[in-house]
Amino acid sequence: MRELTYVARRTAEWREAPDPVLQSDSDAIVAPVAAAPCDVDSAILAGHGPIPPPFAIGHECVARVVDAGESSRFSPGNLVVVPWAISCGTCDRCAGGLTTHCTSVPHMAMFGAPIGGSWGGLFSDLVRIPWADAMLVPLPGGLDPMAMASASDNWPLAWRLVAPHLRARPGARVLVIARGSIGLYVCDIARALGASDVLYVDPDPAHRAIAEGYGARTAAEIEPVHHGFDLAVESTGRVPELVTALRSLAPEGFCESAGNHFRPGELPLLEMYLTGVTLRVARDNVRAHLPQALELAASGQVDPGRVVSGVFDWEQLPEVLPERHLKPVFVRADQPVGR
Ligand SMILES: [Zn+2]
Ligand SMILES: [Zn+2]
Structure with missing residues (x-):
């Protein structure tokens, strides 16, 4: 599979990586179907970030489950939101809602930046999700994955x-x-x-x-x-x-x-x-309040899709992502966004 890799100021390229595999019963493997840059990604791509390249970038997507461990509640085909931070769901901090300060992983463990270990980016063809039941949140019915690509962050x-x-x-x-x-x-x-x-x-x-x-x-x-x-x-x-x-x-x-x-x-x-x-x-403990936030999105009282500044094909990521865009969303031909 390929990972979109930030390699230098205003430059990203596909790099080959081994396909991720389930490492435990509680893992899932997902394929992003609609992914977007976080606001901070534009600062990183402009060369203002604190971490030197290269690294796999991207930490916002709606994804489809393609494989799930035996103990997981998820099945292939489920559409899910992938929170940007890695959390186990059971340590004291996770239990207290401080999911971006999970003690089961190095501090700052996240997708899209190699700060607390290397978890890959969400502009990758496939991603391994540890503790899938704790991490992943089903996308509520009726919500458009393209409008909600930023539900991760x-x-x-x-x-x-x-x-x-x-x-x-x-x-x-x-x-x-x-x-x-x-x-x-x-x-x-x-x-x-x-x-x-x-x-x-x-x-x-x-x-x-x-x-x-x-x-x-x-x-x-x-x-x-x-x-x-x-x-x-x-x-x-x-x-x-x-x-x-x-x-x-x-x-x-x-x-x-x-x-x-x-x-x-x-x-x-x-x-x-x-x-x-x-x-x-404060960094956001997104997983703790994501269900409440999605409830508002699903209520129809808000219209996040208006912020989407363009829909692009997955293959255009290396050329389009380094450009200035408010909220481009990238979708792929091999993983249709429909349910
Ligand atoms: Zn972010
Ligand atoms: Zn935890």
Whole structure:
């Protein structure tokens, strides 16, 4: 089989690798049917990531099970979401919902980057999934695999950045400072869950048009809005934007950052103290809340498919992935996306 391998700045190529095989009764082998880059992949492909190439890239896909161990609840043909982080489902951390901090694997174990061991990427023809029953989540009926290719990471991350806050503060005012798909998904989910105001800030006019379609106000850039928002979401990976988000919060406001700030910077800690803000910069324990996030997707109250910026053939991955795209989705002729 082949793995799409990030080899140098703006360059990816297919490399041959042995077909994965079941290594235990609880493994599954899957074939991605609709895969997409995470927002952070564009920074990696631009050469800004912390890990030197080469490595198999990709950690967002809907996949079809092609083989499953005897103890697995899955069967060949099942359509599943593959969470980006590896988790066993039974250690203390997994049991407590901290599935990206699973103690059964090296810390940071994930698809698409060789940080906590090598688990391959999801732009590969085949992928071995350990602890399949714990890892994989069936794609709910009625959901389009192409619209939900980011259900591994960016879509449920967006749900986690905003949904629990709107539950705690109904009608909250939400500021979104973003560059890629995550902020747009946040706009969609925030509006669906009753935010009274959503301001989306992004210099890209095409991104702003999608946000406006989701009912958000938009701006290319802003100065901090004093006490303007109950919740601020930053997903740019840039510290100055994070500072603007923090300085726009109302007293006791909450700032959620999608992280991946590859460069250091200073935060306005005294101002944060005086306003009483809470900042969370955290990798997402996606597996723990994925079922709830998919429930919202399946409800029809949201429309993640609007963020898909193009559908491409699997064979086009090496040429298209390094280009600038909001959310290209790659599908394959040998694994139809239909059920
Ligand atoms: Zn990601
Ligand atoms: Zn675990």
